[in-house]
Amino acid sequence: MKKLLAGLVLSLSMAGSGLALAMSSVNINQASAEELAQALSGVGMVKAQAIVEYREMHGPFESIQDLVKVSGIGLGIYEMNEAKLSVRPHD
Numbered sequence: 687m688k689k690l691l692a693g694l695v696l697s698l699s700m701a702g703s704g705l706a707l708a709m710s711s712v713n714i715n716q717a718s719a720e721e722l723a724q725a726l727s728g729v730g731m732v733k734a735q736a737i738v739e740y741r742e743m744h745g746p747f748e749s750i751q752d753l754v755k756v757s758g759i760g761l762g763i764y765e766m767n768e769a770k771l772s773v774r775p776h777d
Contacts, residue, residue: 711772714753715746725770728763747773 712725714737722734729737733756740756747753750771754764 711770713772713774714750715741715773726763727766729759729767733758733763749773 710725712721714722717725719731719734719738722737723729723731726734736758737753737756741747744755750768750773751764752773753759753771754761
């Protein structure tokens with residue numbers, strides 16, 4: 687019985703952490719510069735504005751990896767934030 691209860695608690699905690707991760711993602715095709723600066727590590731207002739401007743000039747990002755095409759966003763910033771990024775279809 688104790689093993690069953692421990693397994694249930696572990697399953698619930700893992701499901702909760704997945705939910706928290708999903709809730710903390712940022713859609714780089716829809717987020718404002720302010721939202722990007724707040725949500726992404728290593729990204730302040732200047733880089734966040736560059737992301738928005740790139741998106742406005744080139745259209746929606748097709749993949750999260752496309753973020754490195756933005757001037758000032760290198761592989762390090764991408765890797766720090768990879769788990770938070772999404773590119774759900776642009777509404």
